[in-house]
Amino acid sequence: MSGHPLAPYDACVVLSFGGPEGPDEVLPFLRRVTAGRGIPDERLIEVGAHYALFGGVSPINAQNRALVAALASEFAGRGVDIPVVLANRNTPPFVEDVLAELSPGRILVLLTSAYRSYSSCRQYREDLARAAHGHDLVIDKIEAYGDQPAFRDTLARLAGEAIDAASGVEHVLTVAHSIPLAMDDASGPPESGGNAYSTMLAEVTIDLGARLAERTGVARPIDLVFCSRSGPPNQPWLEPDVGDRIEELATTGVRRIALVPIGFVSDHMEVRYDLDVQARERAEAVEVATVRTPTVGTDPQFVAMLADLALARAAEARGEAPGCVSATACPTDCCRNLRADLPALCGR
Numbered sequence: 001m002s003g004h005p006l007a008p009y010d011a012c013v014v015l016s017f018g019g020p021e022g023p024d025e026v027l028p029f030l031r032r033v034t035a036g037r038g039i040p041d042e043r044l045i046e047v048g049a050h051y052a053l054f055g056g057v058s059p060i061n062a063q064n065r066a067l068v069a070a071l072a073s074e075f076a077g078r079g080v081d082i083p084v085v086l087a088n089r090n091t092p093p094f095v096e097d098v099l100a101e102l103s104p105g106r107i108l109v110l111l112t113s114a115y116r117s118y119s120s121c122r123q124y125r126e127d128l129a130r131a132a133h134g135h136d137l138v139i140d141k142i143e144a145y146g147d148q149p150a151f152r153d154t155l156a157r158l159a160g161e162a163i164d165a166a167s168g169v170e171h172v173l174t175v176a177h178s179i180p181l182a183m184d185d186a187s188g189p190p191e192s193g194g195n196a197y198s199t200m201l202a203e204v205t206i207d208l209g210a211r212l213a214e215r216t217g218v219a220r221p222i223d224l225v226f227c228s229r230s231g232p233p234n235q236p237w238l239e240p241d242v243g244d245r246i247e248e249l250a251t252t253g254v255r256r257i258a259l260v261p262i263g264f265v266s267d268h269m270e271v272r273y274d275l276d277v278q279a280r281e282r283a284e285a286v287e288v289a290t291v292r293t294p295t296v297g298t299d300p301q302f303v304a305m306l307a308d309l310a311l312a313r314a315a316e317a318r319g320e321a322p323g324c325v326s327a328t329a330c331p332t333d334c335c336r337n338l339r340a341d342l343p344a345l346c347g348r
């Protein structure tokens, strides 16, 4: 057994959503994402058009490759030189292929989503179970990090700098991906009553308000909104929608709003299109200016936090710090799959 600080892990996998990297990849990607999900065809055509606006290339894979490189170099600085590799749910490199390549071995997984819900956590755990099947792999995962102080501090610093640079911001909206209300109800450990997704986001919003007031010297009103709703119109999803809230604020005389994407870790399509194009257009129509602040991306503080969590999980796996990280691991029924009962890895 090697003595590096990430032992007993042989590799670190950054697991993400994936996105198309050319016009021919858009439709297969969308079909894969929405298979069996009851997303109306009109929505698929509409979303396909968003990607077309960017030449059929989502920025997400390049951003994740940059995160992998940043994390590998952070690890190298701490004496760790195991492979750090990207794996995706919906586009190559597919998680099935990556895990087959790494077998046999012991793997630590980091997700590119910070919050608990079926879409942002459990579905990835199901992907891992399916992909690891038949291989000689032991897989652990870092827990949802949306409530980590370093994550919140990174967001506050980046948002504070952007707000100061823009001047005149009167109101702050934190933004996250909407999900069906039924999915939010089932989010998190059942014993804590569900709604972990919206609860974590609400907590980050309140915390960010306090941090921003301190950093910028101005206490601004702040509230949480959602973007990227899909699914059939009669199915309730988390609200308010970012565009609707901007219009409502406009009627009260607000003219300058900061949009802080707390629900995403990089500036991928849901940010570049849904916020930078769509929400901005709706704001301009009611004479509101929007200032979109950066996601955490490869910010050194965020990368260092991921490395800290990885090292803490490794220490625990070696038996040096029992329960220090996995104490918050997902219990069996965490973020329940409402459609099927599929096996999931990395539970308690």
Ligand SMILES: CC1=C(CCC(=O)O)c2cc3nc(cc4[nH]c(cc5[nH]c(cc1n2)c(C)c5CCC(=O)O)c(CCC(=O)O)c4C)C(CCC(=O)O)=C3C
Binding pocket: 017, 018, 019, 020, 030, 033, 034, 037, 039, 043, 044, 047, 058, 059, 060, 112, 113, 117, 119, 120, 177, 178, 179, 180, 228, 229, 230, 231, 263, 264, 268, 269, 270
């Ligand atoms: C919570 C959440 C996150 C954040 C956590 C995380 O980051 O994982 C997220 C991320 C992302 N979602 C993305 C893209 C899409 N999501 C869709 C559909 C859906 N997302 C949902 C939820 C989430 N999604 C849900 C409940 C659906 C309905 C279908 C279903 O129940 O599964 C659809 C189908 C068309 C549509 O309906 O919009 C697309 C194309 C991309 C890639 C962007 C790029 O290409 O840069 C990323 C990072």
Ligand SMILES: [Fe+2]
Binding pocket: 177
């Ligand atoms: Fe999505």
